[in-house]
Amino acid sequence: xxxxxxxxxxxxxxxxxxxxxxxxxxxxxxxxxxxxxxxxxxxxxxxxxxxxxxxxxxxxxxxxxxxxxxxxxxxxxxxxxxxxxxxxxxxxxxxxxxxxxxxxxxxxxxxxxxxxxxxxxxxxxxxxxxxxxxxxxxxxxxxxxxxxxxxxxxxxxxxxxxxxxxxxxxxxxxxxxxxxxxxxxxxxxxxxxxxxxxxxxxxxxxxxxxxxxxxxxxxxxxxxxxxxxxxxxxxxxxxxxxxxxxxxxxxxxxxxxxxxxxxxxxxxxxxxxxxxxxxxxxxxxxxxxxxxxxxxxxxxxxxxxxxxxxxxxxxxxxxxxxxxxxxxxxxxxxxxxxxxxxxxxxxxxxxxxxxxxxxxxxxxxxxxxxxxxxxxxxxxxxxxxxxxxxxxxxxxxxxxxxxxxxxxxxxxxxxxxxxxxxxxxxxxxxxxxxxxxxxxxxxxxxxxxxxxxxxxx
Amino acid sequence: xxxxxxxxxxxxxxxxxxxxxxxxxxxxxxxxxxxxxxxxxxxxxxxxxxxxxxxxxxxxxxxxxxxxxxxxxxxxxxxxxxxxxxxxxxxxxxxxxxxxxxxxxxxxxxxxxxxxxxxxxxxxxxxxxxxxxxxxxxxxxxxxxxxxxxxxxxxxxxxxxxxxxxxxxxxxxxxxxxxxxxxxxxxxxxxxxxxxxxxxxxxxxxxxxxxxxxxxxxxxxxxxxxxxxxxxxxxxxxxxxxxxxxxxxxxxxxxxxxxxxxxxxxxxxxxxxxxxxxxxxxxxxxxxxxxxxxxxxxxxxxxxxxxxxxxxxxxxxxxxxxxxxxxxxxxxxxxxxxxxxxxxxxxxxxxxxxxxxxxxxxxxxxxxxxxxxxxxxxxxxxxxxxxxxxxxxxxxxxxxxxxxxxxxxxxxxxxxxxxxxxxxxxxxxxxxxxxxxxxxxxxxxxxxxxxxxxxxx
Numbered sequence: 053x054x055x056x057x058x059x060x061x062x063x064x065x066x067x068x069x070x071x072x073x074x075x076x077x078x079x080x081x082x083x084x085x086x087x088x089x090x091x092x093x094x095x096x097x098x099x100x101x102x103x104x105x106x107x108x109x110x111x112x113x114x115x116x117x118x119x120x121x122x123x124x125x126x127x128x129x130x131x132x133x134x135x136x137x138x139x140x141x142x143x144x145x146x147x148x149x150x151x152x153x154x155x156x157x158x159x160x161x162x163x164x165x166x167x168x169x170x171x172x173x174x175x176x177x178x179x180x181x182x183x184x185x186x187x188x189x190x191x192x193x194x195x196x197x198x199x200x201x202x203x204x205x206x207x208x209x210x211x212x213x214x215x216x217x218x219x220x221x222x223x224x225x226x227x228x229x230x231x232x233x234x235x236x237x238x239x240x241x242x243x244x245x246x247x248x249x250x251x252x253x254x255x256x257x258x259x260x261x262x263x264x265x266x267x268x269x270x271x272x273x274x275x276x277x278x279x280x281x282x283x284x285x286x287x288x289x290x291x292x293x294x295x296x297x298x299x300x301x302x303x304x305x306x307x308x309x310x311x312x313x314x315x316x317x318x319x320x321x322x323x324x325x326x327x328x329x330x331x332x333x334x335x336x337x338x339x340x341x342x343x344x345x346x347x348x349x350x351x352x353x354x355x356x357x358x359x360x361x362x363x364x365x366x367x368x369x370x371x372x373x374x375x376x377x378x379x380x381x382x383x384x385x386x387x388x389x390x391x392x393x394x395x396x397x398x399x400x401x402x403x404x405x406x407x408x409x410x411x412x413x414x415x416x417x418x419x420x421x422x423x424x425x426x427x428x429x430x431x432x433x434x435x436x437x438x439x440x441x442x443x444x445x446x447x448x449x450x451x452x453x454x455x456x457x458x459x460x461x462x463x464x465x466x467x468x469x470x471x472x473x474x475x476x477x478x479x480x481x482x483x484x485x486x487x488x489x490x491x492x493x494x495x496x497x498x499x500x501x502x503x504x505x506x507x508x509x
Numbered sequence: 510x511x512x513x514x515x516x517x518x519x520x521x522x523x524x525x526x527x528x529x530x531x532x533x534x535x536x537x538x539x540x541x542x543x544x545x546x547x548x549x550x551x552x553x554x555x556x557x558x559x560x561x562x563x564x565x566x567x568x569x570x571x572x573x574x575x576x577x578x579x580x581x582x583x584x585x586x587x588x589x590x591x592x593x594x595x596x597x598x599x600x601x602x603x604x605x606x607x608x609x610x611x612x613x614x615x616x617x618x619x620x621x622x623x624x625x626x627x628x629x630x631x632x633x634x635x636x637x638x639x640x641x642x643x644x645x646x647x648x649x650x651x652x653x654x655x656x657x658x659x660x661x662x663x664x665x666x667x668x669x670x671x672x673x674x675x676x677x678x679x680x681x682x683x684x685x686x687x688x689x690x691x692x693x694x695x696x697x698x699x700x701x702x703x704x705x706x707x708x709x710x711x712x713x714x715x716x717x718x719x720x721x722x723x724x725x726x727x728x729x730x731x732x733x734x735x736x737x738x739x740x741x742x743x744x745x746x747x748x749x750x751x752x753x754x755x756x757x758x759x760x761x762x763x764x765x766x767x768x769x770x771x772x773x774x775x776x777x778x779x780x781x782x783x784x785x786x787x788x789x790x791x792x793x794x795x796x797x798x799x800x801x802x803x804x805x806x807x808x809x810x811x812x813x814x815x816x817x818x819x820x821x822x823x824x825x826x827x828x829x830x831x832x833x834x835x836x837x838x839x840x841x842x843x844x845x846x847x848x849x850x851x852x853x854x855x856x857x858x859x860x861x862x863x864x865x866x867x868x869x870x871x872x873x874x875x876x877x878x879x880x881x882x883x884x885x886x887x888x889x890x891x892x893x894x895x896x897x898x899x900x901x902x903x904x905x906x907x908x909x910x911x912x913x914x915x916x917x918x919x920x921x922x923x924x925x926x927x928x929x930x931x932x933x934x935x936x937x938x939x940x941x942x943x944x945x946x947x948x949x950x951x952x953x954x955x956x957x958x959x960x961x962x963x964x965x966x
Contacts, residue, residue, distance in 0.1 A: 054516070054517070054518060054568065054569055054572055055565060055568070055569075055676075055679070055701070056513045056514070056516040056676065057513070057514060058701060059511070059513040059675050059676070059679070059697065060511070060697070061511060063696045063697035063700060064669070064675050064678070064696075064697055065696045065697070066667070066669055066670070066694040066695065066696070066708050067694050067695075067696055067699070067706045067707060067708030068694065068708030068709050068710055068711055068714075069708075070696070070708075071708060071709055071710065071728075071731070071732060072710050072711065072713075072714045074731050074732075075710075075714070075727050075728055075730070075731040075732075076717075078727075078730065078731050079727050079730075081717065085713075085717065087713070108512060111511065111512070112511055112512075115511055122700075125696075125699075125700040126696075129706065131732070131735070171717060175711075175713060175714075178670070178711075178713075179669055179670050182670040182671065183669060183670050183671070183672065183674070183675060183678060186670070186671055187671075187672075187673050187674050190673075210523070212521070212523055212636055212640060213523070213635070213636050213639035213640050213643070213840075214639065214640070214643055214644075214835045214836075214838070215640065215644075215673065216644050216647075216672065216673035216674065216676075216677035216680075216829065216834075217640070217644050217673065217674055217676030217677040217679075217680055218516050218521050218640060218676050219512075219513065219516070219673075219674030219675050219676035219677065220673035220674040220676065220677055221521070221640060222512070222516070222674075223673075223674055237523035237524050237525065238523065238524075239520045239521075239522045239523070239524055239527070239582075239583075240516065240517070240520035240521055240522070242524070242582075243520060243579075243582040244512070244515060249524045249586065250524060251523050251524030251525030251526075251527075251528060252525050252528055253525055253528065253529050253532075254525055254529065254632075254635075255841070255842070255852040255854065256529075256542075256544070256632060256635075256841065256842035257525075257529045257532070257533075257632075258852070259842055259845070259850040259851065259852055260533075260538065260542065260628060260842060260845045260850065263960060263961065264961055270532050270535075270536050271528075271532055273532070273535065273536075274528070274531050274532040274535050275528060275531075275532075275588070278588070284854050285852045285853065285854060285961075286852065286853045286854075286957060286958075286961035286962060287853065287961065287962050290961065290962055293965055294965065297965065315854065316854040316855050316856065316857055317854070317855045317856075368835045369835075372673065372829075372834040372835050373834075374834050374835065377673075377829040377830075377831050377834040378671045378825045378826075378829050378831065379671075381671070383670075384712070384713065385712070385713035385716055385717060388716070388717045393716040393717065394716065395712040395715070395716055395742045395743065396742065396743045396744065397712065397741050397742060397743075397772065397773040397774070398773050398774045399773065399774075400773055500743060501743075503720060504720065504721055504742075504743035504744065504747065505743060505744050505747055508750055508751065508754065
């Protein structure tokens with residue numbers, strides 16, 4: 053059995069979820085609690101987040117059940133009471149989940165998701181919720197930046213080898229496709245999510261043949277209708293001339309060389325030389341693919357400098373979100389037993405209560421500002437973003453296809469102001485906090501300061 | 510069925526592994542090939558790498574087989590010949606794997622692993638090899654830095670919620686334990702690898718009670734022998750005074766408060782005040798745990814500034830190796846059909862041929878330099894690092910326990926020169942390339958330049 057077969061959602065848990073749960077049970081605390089998931093701040097150069105990962109979470113929550121093996125392990129720790137272990141035996145999540153659908157844009161302070169359930173249930177799924185949603189949101193947000201930088205050119209995910217494990221690799225392929233990539237090299241993700249898979253050859257292939265030309269001809273024999281040749285193994289310009297020769301031979305047989313790939317060197321200069329070689333040679337339609345250390349910054353620089361590129365194969369830096377490999381995301385208790393709650397820890401503000409986010413568009417359909425408000429207050433103007441996706445622990449709708457989510461992102465993206473799409477945005481999106489929410493926050497904080505900061509009797 | 514159950518090693522593959530394989534089969538290329546896995550350069554402030562991930566790889570390679578579902582998917586792509594699909598049906602890896610064992614230190618240019626097998630086999634496992642080994646090596650190397658910075662204090666992995674998916678979370682817990690962490694909050698990893706699991710409570714727990722003191726007493730009721738209290742929810746100093754009161758009540762019952770945790774604010778100042786409160790109160794043995802945005806840099810700064818910390822709970826920045834979220838790692842063909850091969854691509858040097866790394870120690874048992882040499886040349890001085898771990902596609906030994914590997918790392922670490930252990934090392938470890946290897950490299954490159962860079966006839 054391989055390691056992945058042993059992954060089971062109810063143990064994707066920090067131990068403290070269980071110790072807290074043991075105590076809640078012991079104290080008879082089973083009132084409804086609401087937790088809010090949100091991102092506190094933007095990493096450098098970021099101005100938006102792309103919601104992703106919800107479908108996986110909705111698949112996993114109903115499977116958050118404790119079988120014999122998990123119970124035996126927990127019992128073996130010698131920390132838990134038999135009544136708690138018995139409680140876990142019958143555990144299932146029975147709560148409500150409200151969330152911003154995948155493919156939508158959201159901003160700091162806005163809840164991406166709120167869970168309302170008996171406190172043990174809402175608490176136990178904390179680690180799973182964050183692990184699943186932060187990572188896919190992280191990558192979709194990074195990928196959207198690459199797509200923007202590529203200005204209409206095609207992008208392909210090449211990251212699998214250097215993603216943080218296989219779960220990450222699969223999710224990167226999905227999240228980047230969601231955000232506008234056109235395909236992936238990742239065969240497993242292609243199979244699981246029906247993402248177009250692409251790929252041709254590595255340098256190892258070229259050098260295993262007696263000569264570069266031999267390898268080109270061999271590849272053409274195997275894939276005459278999808279020949280893309282890697283041309284930088286020995287020298288990119290020489291490689292392009294050899295590829296041109298292959299293109300001519302193919303034309304004699306009524307075939308077309310589809311493209312060439314560059315993976316090293318001065319990509320701006322080389323891509324222009326290669327374009328010229330094929331243009332002069334009478335093959336203006338041969339596509340130029342570029343790979344190697346790409347991200348939104350290098351893509352933008354290359355295009356600004358006049359690089360001739362049709363397809364960007366983006367790997368590691370997108371697949372690990374290298375410039376911002378995590379978000380400051382938190383899943384915080386905001387209401388327990390119908391009273392708003394908060395902590396006062398310095399520099400870590402959480403908005404209390406169950407909330408909704410309302411989005412306002414201008415006359416051209418562009419996003420002009422969001423309001424975060426209490427769920428129960430008179431709704432302010434705007435379209436509510438959080439939808440109820442689970443009730444009584446059961447999903448309220450069929451799983452959404454990746455196609456649906458991808459199309460939603462396209463529409464959403466079209467409504468994002470131009471200034472926020474930039475690689476280095478100079479402004480930030482307006483997120484207003486409703487007066488009622490501000491008042492409740494202030495009142496709750498004052499009350500806590502009064503009672504908790506008083507000298508001990 | 511959850512997503513992880515569908516992960517299967519033979520599809521942890523970039524598509525080009527299959528297109529190359531199709532062509533190799535078609536061309537009748539089945540000679541032995543050797544691929545070398547190595548890291549080209551150090552990220553900033555890095556001076557060593559900790560080998561990790563080999564056990565997982567050795568488990569996965571024999572499972573790299575093509576069942577019906579995988580074959581159907583590959584057939585559905587419409588790219589592959591029926592003879593190739595038939596070949597895959599009977600595929601199994603039959604080659605040799607030589608590798609540096611887990612827990613050992615290695616350096617740039619040194620092969621961490623070499624695979625020798627018929628070229629299709631060695632090629633098809635490329636993506637899997639890199640994905641498995643780079644990530645665990647990345648984290649073990651980062652974790653070792655944190656352990657060094659903590660100067661003998663205890664460390665715990667708190668990263669699961671923000672690792673890149675669940676596979677990463679599990680592997681981070683294992684890799685950090687391997688490199689000297691003492692436990693993890695990650696229950697799944699605790700179960701899979703017998704790592705001690707730790708954890709007490711979140712802020713949500715504290716704020717769900719009418720008062721902080723109520724929550725402290727409730728926790729003590731549930732876990733009287735392992736009470737650790739989170740004290741920064743409202744105000745750290747007030748929290749410490751409340752915890753002191755709990756400690757006194759516990760003492761009356763013959764119990765000991767184990768510790769308190771700080772998660773925000775000026776950790777240096779607060780940890781000193783908290784220590785003073787417990788010291789003055791007659792509880793000098795109460796441990797101080799610190800968490801929140803920790804890595805080797807912040808740990809070092811805190812200790813240099815006189816922070817009073819017994820345990821560091823290190824999360825996100827270690828779990829994603831935030832300052833260096835990937836290594837420049839490559840799996841390169843170095844020999845095919847008994848001839849050395851290489852590419853000439855600019856800035857990406859690979860040493861040709863099958864190789865061994867020899868390590869030399871000084872009279873005090875400290876590492877003083879390695880030599881990378883051809884496997885078949887007269888061995889230079891030193892202990893060879895790569896061991897043959899698989900032959901004929903079968904592991905040559907039982908799987909190593911994490912305990913074994915962890916102890917190996919402890920011994921290895923003791924032999925690393927002090928200067929290289931620093932958070933910001935100013936020197937680098939000497940890695941010499943043998944004269945024979947240099948000559949073969951030069952000769953191979955010259956020959957390739959002569960034949961591949963000549964004008965086309």
